[in-house]
Amino acid sequence: MTQWSDYTTGERLKLLRGKEMTQERLAEASGLAVGTIRKAEQGGKVGLPTLMRLAGGLHTDVSVILGEQAPRRAMAGTDRAMLRELSRTVHDTAADVGTDLAPPAPAALAAGLATAWDSYRAGSFAQAGVLAASAVRNAAAALRAAPAGQECAARGMLTDAYRLAAYVANQHGARDLAFAAIGHAQQRAEQAADPLRVAMVASGRAWVYLRDARLDQAQAAAEASFVSIEPTYRDRDPVLLAAYRLGTLGLGPEVTRSRTRESFAEIVEHTLTVHAKPLFAAMCKDGSPLFDAGLVDPDGLRTALRRLETAAYREEGDSQLLEVADLHLAASAFL
Template sequence: MGNWADLTTGKRIKHLRGSDLTQQGLADASGLSLALVQKAEQDRGELSVGSLLKLASALKTDVAVILGQQAPRRGMSQDIRAALRQLSDAVHESALGEWEGIDDPSTVEELSAARDRAWDAYWASDTVMVSGYAAKVLMEGQVRYVSATGREREQVGAILASTYRVAASCSNGFGQRDLALSALTSAKHLAKGADDPVMTALLESTLSWIYLRGANLPRAVTVAERAALAIEPSFSSGSRSQLLAYGRLMISAAVAASRREDEATADDYISQAHAAAARLGRDEKLYGTNFGPTAAKTEAVGIHVALKNYGRALQLASQPDMKQLPQSMSKVARNRYKLDVALAQCAAGLHDRAADTLIEVGLDAPEWVKHQALPGVIGRRLAKVSTARVRRIGDVIGVPLIA
C-alpha cells in the first residue's frame, strides 16, 4: 500500500471501503449519493466537512485517517494510546465495581479538585493528564460514593458524573465513540441521583456532540433541542447556571443544524445563544463547560463557515473584540476557532493569512490538530495555489496535509 499519507484521498477511501463494501453500499451506509462517492474515490471535486464526517462514520474510521493525517490503527502516539487505555479501564472498571485495593479514598474536596484538573487538562489538550486525574476520581470516587449518604452522596455523585463526562469528551475527540457512550451512560445515571438538572443538560450537550462527530446530524439536533426545552430559563429571572447550560445547548443545536446546511434553523439557535450570553454578561465556567459572549461569537464564526458564509464569518472575526481573545479561553476552543477562520480566509482567497493561521494552530496544539478534519481540508485548498508550500506547512506542524 505504501505510505498512507502519500495516497490521494480517493485512494484512501477506496482502500478503507475494501472489497466487501461496494460503492453503492458505502453510499447507503453514509447517506450520500452514489455519484458523490464515485467522485470522491476518483478525487473529483472537494468533499465538505459534513460529507467527510458521514464517510468516516460509515467506514468506521476517523476523518483524519481519510485525509491522511494519521494512518489506520497507528495514528496515535504511544502516550495517547496508553492514556486512552487507562481511561477506558477506569470508565469500565469503576462502573462495574472493580475497585479492589482502594481502602482510603480521597475526600470530597480532593476529588472535586482532581475533577477540575482533569477538565483543565482536557481544555489544554493534555490527554495524558486527563486520563491520570479522571482515573483517580472515577476509581476512588466510586468507592466513596457507595458508602456515602445524604449530602455527601449527592456531592460525590455530581463529581463522578462530571468526570465521566470529561472522559466521554476526551474519548469522542479521538473518535472512540463506544467508550464515549459508555462513560456518558454512567454519567447520566449518576446525574439523576444527584438531582442536578444543569448537569443533566450539559451531559445532553456532550451526547449531541457524539452524534455530531458520528455524522448523525438529525439526532444531534434533536438531543440538544430536547435538553434545551427542558431547562429553558426565563431571561429575566433564570439562574446563571441555567443560562450557561441553555446557551451551550443552543450552540450544540446550531452547529449540528449548520452541518445539515439548514441556515434558518442554525441562525435561530445561535441568536438564542447570543441572547443567553448577553444575559450572562461575561464568560463563565461550570462543570468544565465554558460559555458566555466569547463562546457565542467564536462559535458563530464556525457556524457561518459550515454554511459557506465565508464573508460573514470573516466580518465577525474582524470585530475589535475578536482580534484579542481573552486569556481565559482554552487552548482547544481557541484553536478550533482559528481553524474556522483559516478555512474562511482560504475560501476568500487570503491564502497567505490562511497558511499563517494554520501554522499557528499546528504549533500551539500539535497532538490535537492531528485528529481534526479542517487542517486537511484547508491544506487541499491551499495546494491549488502552491503544493510545495502546503508540504512545508505539513512538515512544520507535523501533519501531512496532501499526498
C-alpha cells in the same frame, strides 16, 4: 515516512476503503450514489452530510477522513494502554468494583478533575485519559464514602468524570466505551437531580452520536439538551443565568458551579482571566470573522488582552469581553 495528514482527502478515502471494498459497496453502505463516491475520491468538494455518511460507511470518523486524526489501527501504544485502563476503570466503577478506597479530600478531587479537563481542552487527549481514569476512581470512592446528605454533590463529581472519560474515548474512536461512559454519566446526573449536568451529558451524547454518523439521534439529543437547559422568564437568579451562559460557551460545571465563586461577577472574572485568554490570543494570532466584519477591532482586543494579563480585572469594562468570546464562537461555528 508519509504521515496520514499528508494525503489528500480523496487519497485518504481510497486508503480507508481499501481493495476489499469497491466504490459500489461503499455507496451502498453509506447511502450515497456511486458518482458521489467517485467525486469525493477524485478530490471533489463534498459537504458535511456527505462526509458523515462516508464516515459511517467506512466505520470511521470525519476527523480521520479529513486527516485531523490517524486511523485507529495506527494508534500509539501509549494511547492503547490509556484506553484499556480507562475502559477498565469505567466498567469497574459502574459495577462498584474497586471503589472501596480512601477518597481524596473534596478540594483535591475537584482540583484533579479540573486538571484533567484542562488537559482535554488543551488537546492533550492521552494525558486527559490518564487523569480521567484517576478522577473516575476517586469520584466513585468519594460517592461510596459520602455521608448522608452529601451524595448529590459526589454524584455530580462522578458525572463530570464519566463525561470526560466519554469525550476522551470519543476522540480516540473507542465508540463503545464512549457510549458506556456517557450512559453512566447520565445515570449519575439524574440521581444527583442536577438539570444543568443532565443537559450537558445530553449534549455530550449528541457529540458521540455525531462522531458515529448517527445524525438523527445527534440532532434529537442536542435539541433535548438545549430545551432542558434554556432558562425561562421565571429564572432570575444571576448565578444560575451566568452558569447557563458560560455553559453555552463550552465551560463545564467545574467552572460554572464552583463553590468558591458565588456571584455573577466572580464567575465572569474567572472565565475571562483563566479560560478566555487563550481564545483571545488565538483570535489575535489567527484572525476572527468578527475582525473581517468590522465588529471587533483587533488592536483593541490586543490592548484588552494585555490589560487582562498585566492589570487587575475591571468588571465595568472587562466583562464586555464575554460578548466577544460568545460572538466569535458563534461566528466560527456558522460562517
